[in-house]
């Protein structure tokens with residue numbers, strides 16, 4: 055299952071990187087705005103009241119859990135991985151959506167290749183430098199638009215928006231994308247994150263309005 059999803063995502067990435075330039079999508083395209091959402095043009099900030107300052111020299115990203123090759127990447131090692139750019143929409147559970155966000159960084163599939171999760175791995179648990187955490191089924195992380203972003207619109211991701219690096223999972227509500235990401239743990243069973251233990255949905259598909267558990 056994971057393998058098929060992974061191969062499909064890799065193929066899509068190749069096609070997207072080949073297509074020169076990204077065409078903005080029609081704002082009125084049917085199904086683009088999930089139910090109960092309103093389009094915003096600004097970029098609101100949502101956090102726990104802390105925006106940790108993580109200097110690049112102290113930053114690392116750890117890949118662990120049910121993997122063949124656990125790793126802790128320094129900022130230089132992370133940035134030496136293949137870089138991709140993708141344009142996606144952003145849907146916050148508090149009902150605002152932002153279209154055409156241009157993120158650059160490392161595709162989740164690249165981290166998957168590096169860590170080599172074991173077949174038993176079915177869930178991913180992310181933790182962050184501000185104490186945040188969130189859980190996502192591995193299948194959803196293997197979509198072709200999921201990345202650990204270090205750039206937004208061609209500039210480093212600002213501290214308020216989760217720099218040095220943040221997770222982007224466009225097809226799920228934005229709380230599933232850990233800002234200030236620090237660890238990525240592969241698990242056999244689901245482990246609820248910060249909002250999920252407080253009643254938010256374990257998956258969080260905006261088109262199914264999976265807001266609360």
Ligand SMILES: Nc1nc2c(c(=O)[nH]1)N[C@H]1C(S)=C(S)[C@@H](COP(=O)(O)O)O[C@H]1N2
Pocket residue numbers: 097098099100101102103145146147182183184186187214215216228229230231232233234235
């Ligand atoms: N580390 C961390 N990641 C986080 C959050 C947070 O508080 N801490 N908030 C989440 C929520 S609820 C949303 S909607 C988005 C908001 O991202 P933004 O502040 O860039 O708009 O980040 C998500 N990731």
Ligand SMILES: [Mo]
Pocket residue numbers: 100146147148228229
């Ligand atoms: Mo949110």
